[in-house]
Amino acid sequence: MNVTLPFLLFLLVTPAFAQPKPDLTTPYERSGGLQTATYPEIIDYYRRLDRQFEQAKLIEVGQTDVGKPLHLFLLAADQSFTARPNRVTLLINNGIHPGEPEGIDACMMLARDLLQANKLPKNVLLAIVPVFNVDGCLNRGVSRVNQNGPETYGFRGNARNLNLNRDFIKADAENTKAFQTMFQQLKPQVFIDNHTSDGADYQHVVTYFATQKDKLHPALSGYMTQTFQPALDKALAAGGFPTAPYVNNPKDKPESGLLGYNDSPRYSTGYAALFNCFGFTLETHMWKDYPARVKGSYAFDEAVLRLCERDAPTILANKQRADAAVTGQTTFALNYRLDRSRVDSVTFLGYEAAYKPSEVSGLQRLYYDRARPFTKRIPYLNHFVPDLQLTAPRGYVIPQGWREVIALLKRNGVRMQAFARDTLLPVSAYYLDEYKTAPRPYEGHYLHTGVKVRTETQRLPFYKGDYLILTNQPANRYLIETLEPQAQDSFFAWNFFDSILDQKEYFSDYIFEDTAAELLRNDPALRQKLADKRASDKVFAESANAQLEFIYKQTPYFEKTYNRYPVYRLEGGR
Incomplete structure (x- = not known):
C-alpha cells in the first residue's frame, strides 16, 4: 500500500490511546428515567465494566430455575475479589422482586461511578447481585398496578x-441455592436488599427496615441502632x-403508629442475621416517580457503603465477637412477637388521610390528600420478645436418609461429620x-x-x-x-419431615379384640388407664374402635417411629 507522507505523519503523532471511550450510559439513563434495564442489558453492562x-x-455463582446463571459483580480497589477477615464485605441484592427494579438501575450507575472516579474504598469488598430473580426479570410486563413507573418491568414470581x-430457609429455587452458596463464601458483615413499597401514601421517598435488633447479638444490635442507623439517616x-x-x-x-417488621429467617435479612450479618431492606415509595426512586436507592446504597468504609474496624470486630459468642452460646430464643407495651416515636412526613364516596362502589373509600402534608411524631413499636427459649444440645444426629436437609445444612456452612x-x-x-x-x-x-413436643430418652442405632x-x-x-421443630421457620414447619406423620402399621379390630382383652387381664395399670379415659370422655366411651386404638398405642406393637422427629439431640456438656 502506498502511504503518503502527511498520512504517515498523522499515524506517528496520533496517540495510541485515542480510541473512543466505551459508552457506559445505562439503559435507564438513555430512556430519560422511563425504563429499567432488561436482563440481557443488565448482564451486558456489567460485562463491559x-x-x-x-x-x-463479573462471575457466575450458580444456576436459576429459568436456566440462566446467577451473576455476582465484585468491586475491589486492590483487585482481590475474595472475602478476607480484615476487610468488610458489603453484599447488595437486587431484583428479588424484579417489578421493584430501582436497585437494579441504581447499582449499575453506582458501580460505574465508583470505578470511573476511582473511589472504591480500600477496606470494603463490594458485592452486587445484578438481579437475583432472573426468571421474573425475563417475565416483563406491567403487573404492579399501584406503581408509578417504569414503563415495563419484571414479575414478582x-x-x-x-x-x-x-425462600431462604426451604431453598426450593435454584436461585436461592446459588445465593446461599455465594453468601457462605462471601460471609458478608453488612447486607442490603433493594425493594419498592406497597401501601399508604406519604412524603418519604426512602423508607427501610433493619434486621430486627432484638434477635442480634448485643455487639451488633447496639452498634447498628446507636451508631450506624443514626449516621445513615443523617x-x-x-x-x-x-x-x-x-x-x-x-x-x-400511618400516623396511628408504625410496627417494626419481624423478618423471620425465611426473609433475606432474617437469613443473614442467622450468621451475624446485619442488613437493611430498602423500600422506596411506589407512587413517587421512577427517577426519584432510583436516586433514593443510589443514595441509600452509597451511604451504607461509605459507613462500611468509615467504621470497618468496628464492624469487623463486632462480627468476630458475635461469631465467638454464638459458638459458645447455650440458650437460644425463638419465635419473636411484638411487645406492645413498649412504644417509641419517630418523625413522619405524611399526607392527611380521609374518606369520600367511591365512584366504583358508592361506598366510602380511602384517599390521601397531597395538598395537606404534615410532619408529626408518631408512635413506633419496634421491640420484640421471644415466645420460646431452649437450651442447645451438645449436638444433633441426623440419619443420612434425609438428604435434602443434609444438603441444606452443608450448603449453609454447617460443620458436620459422618459416622x-x-x-x-x-x-x-x-x-x-x-x-x-x-x-x-x-x-x-x-x-x-403451634408445634408442641415431648421428649423421650432412647438408645438408638445409627449407621455408617x-x-x-x-x-x-x-x-x-x-x-x-x-x-428445632418448634421454630417458626424450621425444616419441620416447611414440611421436610412430613413422612414421619404417617402411621405405617395398623390393627384389624376383629383379631386385636382378643389380644387387647388379654393385655387388659394381665396389666392392671393399663386397665385402670382405660377406665379413667372412659370416665372422662363420653365420646371415647361410646367408640369401640377408639378404645382398641388407645390400648394398641400402649403396647409394644405400636410403631416407635410414628410422629418421632428424625433429628435427635445429643445431650450433655460441650
Whole structure:
C-alpha cells in the first residue's frame, strides 16, 4: 500500500490511546428515567465494566430455575475479589422482586461511578447481585398496578412462581441455592436488599427496615441502632432523602403508629442475621416517580457503603465477637412477637388521610390528600420478645436418609461429620404431640405451626454415613432455627419431615379384640388407664374402635417411629 507522507505523519503523532471511550450510559439513563434495564442489558453492562476496569469482576455463582446463571459483580480497589477477615464485605441484592427494579438501575450507575472516579474504598469488598430473580426479570410486563413507573418491568414470581423473599430457609429455587452458596463464601458483615413499597401514601421517598435488633447479638444490635442507623439517616436527610421506618401499620393511617417488621429467617435479612450479618431492606415509595426512586436507592446504597468504609474496624470486630459468642452460646430464643407495651416515636412526613364516596362502589373509600402534608411524631413499636427459649444440645444426629436437609445444612456452612461405623447412642428424641397445618399452600408448602413436643430418652442405632453435628460452631443460630421443630421457620414447619406423620402399621379390630382383652387381664395399670379415659370422655366411651386404638398405642406393637422427629439431640456438656 502506498502511504503518503502527511498520512504517515498523522499515524506517528496520533496517540495510541485515542480510541473512543466505551459508552457506559445505562439503559435507564438513555430512556430519560422511563425504563429499567432488561436482563440481557443488565448482564451486558456489567460485562463491559468487567472488561474496562481491573477493579471489577463479573462471575457466575450458580444456576436459576429459568436456566440462566446467577451473576455476582465484585468491586475491589486492590483487585482481590475474595472475602478476607480484615476487610468488610458489603453484599447488595437486587431484583428479588424484579417489578421493584430501582436497585437494579441504581447499582449499575453506582458501580460505574465508583470505578470511573476511582473511589472504591480500600477496606470494603463490594458485592452486587445484578438481579437475583432472573426468571421474573425475563417475565416483563406491567403487573404492579399501584406503581408509578417504569414503563415495563419484571414479575414478582420466579419460573416456579415462587416469591424468592420467602425462600431462604426451604431453598426450593435454584436461585436461592446459588445465593446461599455465594453468601457462605462471601460471609458478608453488612447486607442490603433493594425493594419498592406497597401501601399508604406519604412524603418519604426512602423508607427501610433493619434486621430486627432484638434477635442480634448485643455487639451488633447496639452498634447498628446507636451508631450506624443514626449516621445513615443523617447522611440520607442531608442528601434530600429524609427516612422513615418501613410503613408497616395495621390501620389505614400511618400516623396511628408504625410496627417494626419481624423478618423471620425465611426473609433475606432474617437469613443473614442467622450468621451475624446485619442488613437493611430498602423500600422506596411506589407512587413517587421512577427517577426519584432510583436516586433514593443510589443514595441509600452509597451511604451504607461509605459507613462500611468509615467504621470497618468496628464492624469487623463486632462480627468476630458475635461469631465467638454464638459458638459458645447455650440458650437460644425463638419465635419473636411484638411487645406492645413498649412504644417509641419517630418523625413522619405524611399526607392527611380521609374518606369520600367511591365512584366504583358508592361506598366510602380511602384517599390521601397531597395538598395537606404534615410532619408529626408518631408512635413506633419496634421491640420484640421471644415466645420460646431452649437450651442447645451438645449436638444433633441426623440419619443420612434425609438428604435434602443434609444438603441444606452443608450448603449453609454447617460443620458436620459422618459416622465411620455403625453406632449405638443415647439420645433425646422428640415426639410431635401437637401441631396445626395450614389449610392452603403458602409458597408451595402447607406450613406447620403451634408445634408442641415431648421428649423421650432412647438408645438408638445409627449407621455408617449418618451425621453428627456438634453445636460448638458459628452456625449455631442457623442450626437451632432450622432443626428445632418448634421454630417458626424450621425444616419441620416447611414440611421436610412430613413422612414421619404417617402411621405405617395398623390393627384389624376383629383379631386385636382378643389380644387387647388379654393385655387388659394381665396389666392392671393399663386397665385402670382405660377406665379413667372412659370416665372422662363420653365420646371415647361410646367408640369401640377408639378404645382398641388407645390400648394398641400402649403396647409394644405400636410403631416407635410414628410422629418421632428424625433429628435427635445429643445431650450433655460441650
